Amino acid sequence: MWPQLLTNGLMTGFLYGILGTGFAIQWGIGRIINLAYGSFLLMGAYVLFTLATSFTVNPLVLIIPAGICGFVLGWITYEMIFRLAARRGLLMTLVAGFGLDLVLVNIMLLIWKADTRTIVVYWARKLLALGSVRVGMHRLLIAGAGILCVVCLWAWLKWSRKGKTILALASNPLAAEIVGIDSRATARLAFSLGGMLAGIGGALFGMVSSFSPTITGTLLSKVFIVTILGGLGNVWSSLIGGIVLGLAEAIGSRAIGAAFSEALGLMLMLAVLVLRPRGMLGRAFWV
Amino acid sequence: MVENAKKKYEHITMSMTISLLLIVLFVVGIFVKGYYLRLLTSIYMFIVVAQAVNLMMGFMGYIPFGQAAFFGVGAYVAGLLMNRGLPLWLTFAAVVMIASIFCVVFGTPLLRLRGAYFAVGTSAFSAAMSAIALNASRLTGGAGGLSFPISPLAPEVLYRIFYYIMLSLLVVTLISITIISKTRIGYAIRAIKADEDAAATLGINTTFYKVLTWAISASFTALAGAFYGWWMTYIHPLEVFNINLAVVSIVSVLLGGSGTLLGPIIGGAVIQTISEVAWARFLEYHFLVLGTLIILIVLFVPQGLFTRFWEGRHGK
Numbered sequence: 103m104w105p106q107l108l109t110n111g112l113m114t115g116f117l118y119g120i121l122g123t124g125f126a127i128q129w130g131i132g133r134i135i136n137l138a139y140g141s142f143l144l145m146g147a148y149v150l151f152t153l154a155t156s157f158t159v160n161p162l163v164l165i166i167p168a169g170i171c172g173f174v175l176g177w178i179t180y181e182m183i184f185r186l187a188a189r190r191g192l193l194m195t196l197v198a199g200f201g202l203d204l205v206l207v208n209i210m211l212l213i214w215k216a217d218t219r220t221i222v223v224y225w226a227r228k229l230l231a232l233g234s235v236r237v238g239m240h241r242l243l244i245a246g247a248g249i250l251c252v253v254c255l256w257a258w259l260k261w262s263r264k265g266k267t268i269l270a271l272a273s274n275p276l277a278a279e280i281v282g283i284d285s286r287a288t289a290r291l292a293f294s295l296g297g298m299l300a301g302i303g304g305a306l307f308g309m310v311s312s313f314s315p316t317i318t319g320t321l322l323s324k325v326f327i328v329t330i331l332g333g334l335g336n337v338w339s340s341l342i343g344g345i346v347l348g349l350a351e352a353i354g355s356r357a358i359g360a361a362f363s364e365a366l367g368l369m370l371m372l373a374v375l376v377l378r379p380r381g382m383l384g385r386a387f388w389v
Numbered sequence: 390m391v392e393n394a395k396k397k398y399e400h401i402t403m404s405m406t407i408s409l410l411l412i413v414l415f416v417v418g419i420f421v422k423g424y425y426l427r428l429l430t431s432i433y434m435f436i437v438v439a440q441a442v443n444l445m446m447g448f449m450g451y452i453p454f455g456q457a458a459f460f461g462v463g464a465y466v467a468g469l470l471m472n473r474g475l476p477l478w479l480t481f482a483a484v485v486m487i488a489s490i491f492c493v494v495f496g497t498p499l500l501r502l503r504g505a506y507f508a509v510g511t512s513a514f515s516a517a518m519s520a521i522a523l524n525a526s527r528l529t530g531g532a533g534g535l536s537f538p539i540s541p542l543a544p545e546v547l548y549r550i551f552y553y554i555m556l557s558l559l560v561v562t563l564i565s566i567t568i569i570s571k572t573r574i575g576y577a578i579r580a581i582k583a584d585e586d587a588a589a590t591l592g593i594n595t596t597f598y599k600v601l602t603w604a605i606s607a608s609f610t611a612l613a614g615a616f617y618g619w620w621m622t623y624i625h626p627l628e629v630f631n632i633n634l635a636v637v638s639i640v641s642v643l644l645g646g647s648g649t650l651l652g653p654i655i656g657g658a659v660i661q662t663i664s665e666v667a668w669a670r671f672l673e674y675h676f677l678v679l680g681t682l683i684i685l686i687v688l689f690v691p692q693g694l695f696t697r698f699w700e701g702r703h704g705k
Contacts, residue, residue, distance in 0.1 A: 135505055186688050192505040193452055194687050197643070200636045201683030208676035319632070323516050326509065361524035368517035375510050376498040 105235050107352050113241045115348020117303075117310060119341035120248035121321070122328030123255070124299030128176075130334035131272040132293035134184045135192060137199030139325055140318030141206035142297055146172050146304025147221075147313050148214050154221050161221060161309055162247055168305035169251075169298045176297020180290050203318060210315040220312040244306045249341070251302050255295070256337040268292050323364075327371040346370075403651055404567075410654075411560060418552045426548055428665055430620070433555040435638070436657035437613040439645075440562050441606040442638040447647030448570065449602055450582035451500070454635050455511030456610055458518045459488050461630035463611025464618035465522060468535045471619070481615060488611035492604040500599045503585070512632060519630035534625040537618055551620045558616060562609050567650060569605065578602050637664070640683050644690060 121143060128136045136142070146168040153164045179202060187198035228239040259265035271278045271288045279285050307313070307321075324347070332343025347367055354366040414429070421429060438460065445453045463484045470480040495514055502510045522529045529535060540547055569575050577598040580588040589595045618624045637660060638653075645656025660682070667678040 135509070183684055183688070190687070193508060196452075196454070196505065196508055197636060197639060198684050198687040200632075201640075201680040201687065204676040204680030204683070206680075208674060208680065211676075212673065319516075323513070326513065330509070330513075362521070365517045365520040365524070368513045368520065371513050372499070372510060372517070375506065375513070376501060 105233075107356055108349065109235050109237060111349040111352025112345060113237065113245055113348070114351065115345035116245035116248060116341070117307060117344070118324055118328050118347050119332075119344025120245075120252060120299075120306060121303040122325045122332070122340035122344055123252055123337060124172075124296040124303060125325045126296075126329045126332070126334050126340045127299065127337075128293050128296035129329065131268055132180070132184075132289050132296060133192065134180075134188055134195045134293060135199065136184070136293075136296070137196055137322065138179070138202040138206055139199075139300060140320075140322035141203050141210070142172060142175060142300035143304035143307060143321050143325075144210060144313060144315060144318055145175060145206065146301035147308030148210060148219075149301065150305035150308050151214070151219050151221055161223060161305075162243065165247065165302050165305040169302040172301020172304070173294045173298035175301070176294035177290065179297075180293040184293065185286070185290070203322075207315050207318055214315065216314060216316065218312050218314045219308075221308045223309050240309065244309055248303065248306050251299065252337060252341065255299070259337065264291070268295075320364075323368065327367045330371045330375050403649075407563065407651060407654070411556070411563075414556055415553075418549065418556065421552075422545075426552055428662075430548070430552045430555045431665075432658050432661045433552075433559045434613050434617055435641075435661045436654050437555070437559050437562050438610050438634065439638045439641045439653035439657040440559075440566055440650075441609040441613075442635070443642045443647055443653045444566055444569070444602060444606045446639065446642055447649070447652070448575065448582065449578040449599065451599070451603075452508050452639060453511050453603070453606070454508040454632070454639070455513070455515030456606075456635040456638060457630050457632055458511070458515035459491070459607040459610040460614035460617070460634055461515075461518060461522060461626065462488055462491060463614030464624045464629040465529055465535065466611070467615035468537050468618050468624060469528070471538055472536075481612065484611050484615045485608045488607040489604040492607050493600060496600045496603045497596065500596065500603065512635070515630060515632060515635065519626055522626040522630060529626065532626070534623055535618075537622045537624075539622055551616070554616055555613075555620075558609075558612060563650060565605070565609075569602075574598060574601060636683070637679070640686055644686050646692065 124142070125136060125139045128134050128139070146165075149168045149171045150161060150164050153159075153167060154161050157164075183198050183202055184195055187194045223240040229236045230239055230242065259269055267278070267283045267288050268291065270281070271283055271285055271292070275285060278288075327347050328340055328343040330343070331346050332339035332341070347370070350370055351363045351367060354363045358366065417429070418426075438456065442453055442456055445451050445456075466484045466487050467480055470483055471477075475483070499507065499510045499514065523532055525531065526533070542550070577588070577593050577595075580591070580593055581595055581599065585595055614629055618629070638657070641656035641660040642653045643656070644659060645652030645654065647653075663682060664675075664679055667675045671678060
């Protein structure tokens with residue numbers, strides 16, 4: 103019983119971590135708390151849905167166009183809304199993001215209707231058995247693809263020139279400007295990269311779970327919990343936060359019932375926020 | 390001296406404007422009917438919440454993203470107690486008390502957070518309350534919602550009564566906030582807004598005043614929620630714990646001008662009217678209209694329309 107439960111929790115946790123990475127980058131480096139992130143994720147899921155229903159390609163390949171759409175969405179919204187809102191303070195980005203979320207949800211409702219959609223991953227309907235534990239093949243593949251994206255991002259941030267400027271801006275904005283980094287362009291790039299990860303994460307989410315335009319709030323709360331639990335320290339913190347949340351939900355659903363597992367995650371986040379505002383890893387926020 | 394006299398003059402004109410407006414609204418209540426009666430009632434309710442948000446945000450500098458939690462708590466406490474046949478005054482006293490208890494229990498830790506973290510923390514609190522109300526079906530009825538006892542009065546009479554109840558709540562809120570802003574609490578929270586650490590250094594018990602202010606703000610929000618549930622006779626967790634309420638109140642305070650008494654009245658009335666028109670005329674585009682409005686307000690009128698107008702007129 104327990105090994106299976108924990109494995110399921112771990113798989114969900116990987117997914118949560120992937121969903122949260124883009125949000126943490128937008129917050130930590132772009133200095134914007136993007137309340138429209140739930141819609142960003144869903145946009146990725148819907149792009150994948152549209153492409154997967156019109157072309158017969160392996161959906162795992164289609165996460166690339168979903169990522170590109172997310173990047174473009176991030177770029178446009180950063181230039182048009184968030185950059186201007188950020189001038190009035192971090193709090194105003196919250197309010198502006200909420201407004202953007204309403205707009206995007208409405209657009210999704212107009213294009214894709216309110217029906218619940220699913221992307222059927224018939225190509226990987228297989229169960230792998232490891233002793234008594236069974237894991238769906240598609241869940242493993244999806245977690246693997248997501249982690250691969252995060253690793254690529256980490257390597258790119260670490261070793262490429264552009265990536266290094268992003269990290270420099272994150273660690274000290276003033277010093278970065280002094281050494282000649284274009285802070286506006288770099289922050290925009292970081293925000294758009296967050297959008298790209300949202301597109302990819304949303305597409306992966308769409309392959310695991312059914313979705314409709316009204317679940318943006320639920321997605322956003324998961325992403326928030328992951329980010330607060332893990333902290334904004336680095337690319338890995340969201341993954342750790344996600345695994346903690348996934349395991350906590352799995353254990354909680356067994357111990358106190360599935361109905362309260364959502365509230366459990368939020369309470370966990372509140373506790374961490376109040377007791378360890380820097381996240382469980384204990385590293386300083388990039389903010 | 391001239392500055393003082395000018396401020397006093399401003400204050401008197403503002404109070405006169407508000408009093409006149411309220412008298413007009415009391416008279417208007419006799420004549421309006423049907424849709425407009427309900428629209429005005431909902432606007433009053435909304436302005437009460439906006440004023441409660443204004444107390445936190447305009448006076449103390451803490452933006453309460455989770456204010457909807459108290460609206461929902463108020464509605465649910467009122468519904469559960471009224472269904473058990475408690476007298477009205479006791480029900481509403483309990484609403485205020487329970488909202489205050491929530492503030493003391495959750496506010497004490499949450500108010501340690503500052504700026505955006507407070508906003509994030511309170512919205513998580515609100516979402517947690519919503520999830521609990523949705524799932525604790527034995528107590529709250531869960532996703533089935535909660536019905537209130539239905540009054541035997543005729544609907545026309547009943548809706549007119551609710552018009553006056555909401556208007557009275559609005560008047561009480563306005564008077565309370567005016568009084569609060571002139572007492573020790575008002576000075577303490579303005580000091581906290583200006584510089585919290587400095588206020589603490591000067592010997593102001595910041596935690597006490599912050600929790601007290603939040604409790605006052607939450608009580609008015611909870612009462613608005615309680616009256617709303619009583620008026621609608623049916624509530625649903627996703628409706629009364631909706632974060633939209635909190636954000637739209639914040640935006641109307643921004644629109645009208647935070648920290649003023651008239652600002653949230655104007656902002657709340659404008660936004661609620663636009664929202665209603667959007668519901669009625671473009672149902673499919675309602676969120677689009679509201680969202681665009683929110684973005685435009687954040688980007689272009691962060692100081693508040695009213696503040697701008699007022700300061701322009703008096704040449705400050």
